[in-house]
Amino acid sequence: MGFDDLYNTSLVLGLGFSSSSTVDTTKSNNKVKINSNSELPSLTLSLSGEIYDSTVKKVEFSDNNKGSGGPYLSCGDNLYRQDSGASSFVSNVSSVKREREMGSEEVVLSSRNLINSTTTTTTDEDDDGLINGRKKLRLTKVQSALLEESFKIHSTLNPKQKQELARELKLRPRQVEVWFQNRRARTKLKQTEVDCEFLKKCCESLTDENRRLQKELQELKALKLAQPLYMQLPAATLTMCPSCERIGGGGGGAENAAKSNFTVAPKPHFYNPFTNPSAAC
DNA sequence: CTGAAGCTATAGCTTACCTCA
DNA sequence: ACTGAGGTAAGCTATAGCTTC
Numbered sequence: 414m415g416f417d418d419l420y421n422t423s424l425v426l427g428l429g430f431s432s433s434s435t436v437d438t439t440k441s442n443n444k445v446k447i448n449s450n451s452e453l454p455s456l457t458l459s460l461s462g463e464i465y466d467s468t469v470k471k472v473e474f475s476d477n478n479k480g481s482g483g484p485y486l487s488c489g490d491n492l493y494r495q496d497s498g499a500s501s502f503v504s505n506v507s508s509v510k511r512e513r514e515m516g517s518e519e520v521v522l523s524s525r526n527l528i529n530s531t532t533t534t535t536t537d538e539d540d541d542g543l544i545n546g547r548k549k550l551r552l553t554k555v556q557s558a559l560l561e562e563s564f565k566i567h568s569t570l571n572p573k574q575k576q577e578l579a580r581e582l583k584l585r586p587r588q589v590e591v592w593f594q595n596r597r598a599r600t601k602l603k604q605t606e607v608d609c610e611f612l613k614k615c616c617e618s619l620t621d622e623n624r625r626l627q628k629e630l631q632e633l634k635a636l637k638l639a640q641p642l643y644m645q646l647p648a649a650t651l652t653m654c655p656s657c658e659r660i661g662g663g664g665g666g667a668e669n670a671a672k673s674n675f676t677v678a679p680k681p682h683f684y685n686p687f688t689n690p691s692a693a694c
Numbered sequence: 695c696t697g698a699a700g701c702t703a704t705a706g707c708t709t710a711c712c713t714c715a
Numbered sequence: 716a717c718t719g720a721g722g723t724a725a726g727c728t729a730t731a732g733c734t735t736c
Contacts, residue, residue: 594704594706
């Protein structure tokens, strides 16, 4: 590519992810979603032409059912959750799992009620494990701290660890499990927001860089027009990057001399504005 | 060995409740 | 007292991985 060719090019700023993943920063329920599969962001600054190119089924058994947490059966003043049985559409997996956990919960049931009644909102569970409505359990500071400590060590729990932690905290294993699920989700959400901010900064930085390079290009074009013809001949040995004004020195001899005055990345490449001072160098 | 079926864990999304300004 | 926003426990579905037959 010759110098003249370069005059007729424009710079293109590209922001995206490597491979085929896409960025989807739609906000839903105040949540930022990025479908990135944890891939690195690919920020490119290149010449033009070089950019490579459930339906929720719910059955309301009772008009008193305020929430959507699932079907409820009313019985007197109580609303009983219908987790399994007749309402067979309810997740088979969930019900089986819950039944299994109910069994294992028996170990901690008595002591749990003790701590709940003293430190948290009670769950109003009767002996059959039926939930009266949907009460909000509030973990105590001690419980939260212990869970946090545990999360720092491992973000996922094996069944044994879960049981152990549940016993220690006097909670149901299911509650420990849910806490870890939500905790992982929060961590991910936070990371996503951080990533989003990072990408925004990258984008801003590259936009600035692009603007600056466009300006330089314009200046060089103007300079060329102002120069007499003999000065427009390509330099034989010296090359200079217009961006950082560093002399490239044409050490390659004839081979380099045959090329353009300064090199431009032939393919889009990852550009990190926080580590690279100039995309052109 | 292969494929279907079942089980389990997890992610993602959503809802409901609680707290607080 | 009321209200809206934010935090969070817990619900459900989808999916992947594993085991069993």
